[in-house]
Amino acid sequence: MLRKILLPVIFAILAYGFWLSPDFKEISAGVAIFLFGMLSLEEGFRAFTGGVLERFLKRSTSSLWKSLNFGIISTTLMQSSSLVSVITISFLSAGLITLAAGIGIIFGANIGTTTGAWLVAGLGLKVKISAYAMPMLVFGVILLFQKSKNLKGIGYILAGLGFLFLGIHHMKVGFESFKDTIDLTEYAMTGYAGLFVFVGIGTFATVVMQSSHATLVLIITALAAGQITYENGLALAIGANIGTTITAILGALSANEQGKRLAAAHLIFNVITGLIAIGFIHQMTWAVDGISRMTGIAADDYTLKLAVFHTIFNVVGVVVMVPFIGKLVVLLESVIHAKPENISQPHYLNDAALEFPDTALKAIMLETHHLFQNAFEIIAHGLNLHRHDILSERDLEEVADKSRADLKVDIRALYQRRIKGVYSAIIDYATRAQARMDPDQVGALYQIKLANRDIVEAIKDIQDLQVNVTRFMQSDNPHIRREYNIIRAQIAEILRAMHQLDEHPEDMALEMDRFLVKIEQRDILSNGTLDRLIRDGLISNEMATSLMNDSAFAYEISRKLINIARIAVQEISPTQRGIQSELALDEEDIEKLLSARD
Numbered sequence: 001m002l003r004k005i006l007l008p009v010i011f012a013i014l015a016y017g018f019w020l021s022p023d024f025k026e027i028s029a030g031v032a033i034f035l036f037g038m039l040s041l042e043e044g045f046r047a048f049t050g051g052v053l054e055r056f057l058k059r060s061t062s063s064l065w066k067s068l069n070f071g072i073i074s075t076t077l078m079q080s081s082s083l084v085s086v087i088t089i090s091f092l093s094a095g096l097i098t099l100a101a102g103i104g105i106i107f108g109a110n111i112g113t114t115t116g117a118w119l120v121a122g123l124g125l126k127v128k129i130s131a132y133a134m135p136m137l138v139f140g141v142i143l144l145f146q147k148s149k150n151l152k153g154i155g156y157i158l159a160g161l162g163f164l165f166l167g168i169h170h171m172k173v174g175f176e177s178f179k180d181t182i183d184l185t186e187y188a189m190t191g192y193a194g195l196f197v198f199v200g201i202g203t204f205a206t207v208v209m210q211s212s213h214a215t216l217v218l219i220i221t222a223l224a225a226g227q228i229t230y231e232n233g234l235a236l237a238i239g240a241n242i243g244t245t246i247t248a249i250l251g252a253l254s255a256n257e258q259g260k261r262l263a264a265a266h267l268i269f270n271v272i273t274g275l276i277a278i279g280f281i282h283q284m285t286w287a288v289d290g291i292s293r294m295t296g297i298a299a300d301d302y303t304l305k306l307a308v309f310h311t312i313f314n315v316v317g318v319v320v321m322v323p324f325i326g327k328l329v330v331l332l333e334s335v336i337h338a339k340p341e342n343i344s345q346p347h348y349l350n351d352a353a354l355e356f357p358d359t360a361l362k363a364i365m366l367e368t369h370h371l372f373q374n375a376f377e378i379i380a381h382g383l384n385l386h387r388h389d390i391l392s393e394r395d396l397e398e399v400a401d402k403s404r405a406d407l408k409v410d411i412r413a414l415y416q417r418r419i420k421g422v423y424s425a426i427i428d429y430a431t432r433a434q435a436r437m438d439p440d441q442v443g444a445l446y447q448i449k450l451a452n453r454d455i456v457e458a459i460k461d462i463q464d465l466q467v468n469v470t471r472f473m474q475s476d477n478p479h480i481r482r483e484y485n486i487i488r489a490q491i492a493e494i495l496r497a498m499h500q501l502d503e504h505p506e507d508m509a510l511e512m513d514r515f516l517v518k519i520e521q522r523d524i525l526s527n528g529t530l531d532r533l534i535r536d537g538l539i540s541n542e543m544a545t546s547l548m549n550d551s552a553f554a555y556e557i558s559r560k561l562i563n564i565a566r567i568a569v570q571e572i573s574p575t576q577r578g579i580q581s582e583l584a585l586d587e588e589d590i591e592k593l594l595s596a597r598d
Contacts (some may be wrong), residue, residue, distance in 0.1 A: 030167045031218060037163025040140075044156030061101035064325065068318070071108020076115045084109045085266065089259040089350075091359060099329050102262045107269060107318045110241070114314050117216050117237075117307040136162030167217070190231065195278060198232045202239020212244035216310070220303050230302040234281065237310050242274045259350060261332040268328065273317030284312055344374055344418045346425040357441050360433035364448055367426050368455075372564065374418040375455045376495060379557075381409040382462035383469060383488045390492045391499055400485040400492070406470050411463040419459060426452055451567040454560040461560075465553045468546050479538040483524070483547055487554040490522060494561045512562045519558045524551050 060070040075084050085106065092102040136158045143155025189197055206215045216237060223233045245267045277284060288308045289299075297304045321328075348366040353359040380387050384407050389399045430445055437445060465487075472484040494515055524530040530548060533539045539547070 030221075033163050033167035035167070037160045037165075037167055040156045040160030040163055044153045044158075044160055061097045061105065064100065064104045064322070067097075067101045067104025068108040068111075068322075071105040071110075072112040073108075074105075075109040075112025084112075087356065087359075089262055091353075092258045092262050099258060099261055099265075099332065100325055102258075103265045103269075103325055103328065106262065106266045107321065110269070110273070110314045111311075111318060113212060113244075114307070114311040117220065117310045118304075133162045133165035136165070194232060195235045195281065198235035199239040199242070199274065199278065202236035203243040204239075205236075206240045206243025207246045212240040215240040215243065220306060223306060224303050230305070233302065233306050234285070234309055237306060238274050238277045238313070241277075241310075241314070242270050245270050257336050261329075261336050264332055264336060265328055269317060269321055272321065273313060276316060276320065277313040284309060284316075287312055344422050346370070346422055346429075349425055349429045354429075354433055354436070357433065357437045360429075361437070361441055361444060361448075364426060364430055364433065364445065367422065367429075368448055368452055371419065371422050371426065371452060372455055374422065375459055376499075378409070378411060378414045378418065378459055379462050379491065379495065381407050381414075382411050382459075382466045383491060384409075384473065385488060385492055390496050396489040396492045396496070397485060400473075400488040401482075404474055406474070409466070411459065411466060415459055415463075419456060423452060423456055447567045451564045454564050458557050458560040458564075461553050461557045465550055465557070468550050472543070472546070477539065477543070479533060480543045480547065483529070483533075484550070486522070487550065490519060491554060491557055491561070494558055494565075498561065498565050512565045515558070516562055519555060523555065524548070 061067045071084060071088075074087075088097075088102050088105045088109075091097050092099065097105075140155045140157070140159030140162055143151050143158065146152060146155065202215060202219070205218070206212050219228070219233050219236045219240070222228045223230065228236070245263070249263045249267065288305050291297075291308055291312075292299070292301075292305055297308070346367055347370050348363045350363070353363045377387055380390055383400075384405065385399065385403055389403065390396070392399075427449065430449055434442055434445060469484055469488060472480050473488070475481045475484075497512075497515065521527060524547065530544060530551075533547075534541070534544050
């Protein structure tokens with residue numbers, strides 16, 4: 001609703017400005033070209049986020065200070081705190097980093113974004129950068145037509161820088177011409193009234209443009225042209241810092257509760273930093289004057305002094321807030337928590353992660369793990385076993401023998417509530433994510449989709465198995481009861497192993513091969529168990545038929561669980577995965593092993 005009202009209002013203001021002054025067109029065109037340059041620059045950096053940035057982020061967020069440094073460095077290089085915010089939200093939502101690490105990155109990004117003001121004030125207004133813009137645009141556009149993803153990325157970056165420089169040039173020219181017709185300093189306001197009014201203007205401008213960099217460039221060029229006072233320029237810079245949180249908030253709308261917590265932390269930080277800057281505005285301007293004298297910045301060089309001020313209040317904000325990160329995490333987790341729902345919803349799939357293939361792949365793998373955890377409970381209850389018993393250290397055949405109560409589980413209803421929605425979301429998300437993936441990533445994605453299919457089919461097989469399991473585990477015939485308890489224990493044993501190996505996936509493939517050999521040996525047809533039970537008259541023909549069919553269901557369930565476990569090996573590094581592939585048994589090896597044991 002707000003957007004529907006806001007857009008016509010913006011268009012009306014712009015149309016009035018175009019009618020009022022031709023120089024306003026120059027300024028507006030400069031802002032538009034600058035924003036387009038930022039979009040191109042972000043698109044260029046996205047071309048290099050297919051693994052490199054993701055792996056670097058994982059290694060760079062193990063401590064708070066590393067997270068802060070990552071935020072500073074990445075924002076300085078990309079000149080886009082918005083892109084860094086979106087990347088951080090996607091990683092946090094995918095479970096790749098902690099909330100504390102995410103907050104550290106956002107704090108660092110606020111310091112990193114101050115470099116933009118230094119570049120514009122120190123270089124952009126003192127050098128004719130439009131001369132460099134044209135060659136960058138020419139080379140950038142040529143590279144955009146290349147097939148190579150990396151060359152296209154470089155092309156977007158060059159074109160983006162060219163548009164940034166061109167936008168700054170047009171804004172500078174526009175303000176210099178504008179002062180000949182209208183002097184905006186006539187609308188300057190002093191004191192705290194002016195401070196709050198211009199903070200509001202800066203916030204509004206940044207919300208509209210969704211870029212604090214663009215707002216700062218606009219402020220600095222207007223200040224250089226003498227169209228705003230130094231005091232009002234400081235207030236506008238404070239407002240730009242507050243307004244930049246809109247990007248993180250919009251990025252968190254499609255994220256899970258972790259993403260929403262990070263967006264809230266970003267808002268809290270920037271608002272508190274803004275309030276500190278407003279409350280201590282006089283002390284900070286004194287500090288700016290002192291630093292300017294020590295560094296040789298002229299007293300009337302207000303553009304560089306604004307860059308100093310912007311840096312000071314952001315650094316002060318980080319220094320003040322860092323000791324409270326732990327408490328901020330606790331507060332956000334207590335206020336913003338996952339809504340309890342009767343129907344299970346995806347935890348890790350968010351649209352922000354789709355921009356980064358490795359992150360999307362990780363999100364899908366984590367969601368598959370979530371799906372399996374839901375399936376674990378359904379499979380266990382379908383066998384009339386409790387999860388805590390399976391995960392205990394008790395002998396599972398003994399557990400199965402003593403667990404004879406019917407848990408009265410409606411597997412069909414549980415499938416609708418716990419599985420169907422998540423499974424559908426995974427498949428839909430995987431289809432959308434595939435468009436940005438390279439062949440290796442597509443191959444990994446295909447394996448994950450197979451694992452999801454096996455999870456769903458294993459639940460359907462359990463539903464077919466459930467009736468006879470409940471019936472014969474309570475039978476007075478000890479022989480048929482024992483065989484069904486063996487079936488229950490066999491499946492439970494694989495579930496237990498999968499849970500235990502979750503923390504040591506490097507052992508998963510070999511352990512699952514051992515289980516594959518075990519279930520082949522336990523086949524009641526091949527090992528003669530069924531013939532013996534029938535021949536000795538220990539079970540009826542009806543029992544024999546049920547046992548034969550249900551053994552086939554159990555075998556299929558076991559094989560599917562083993563396949564799911566093997567696909568989990570994708571979490572391991574490529575080197576470890578290669579070693580496992582060499583060590584893992586294939587069908588021929590298993591047959592030879594079974595023949596040798598016979």
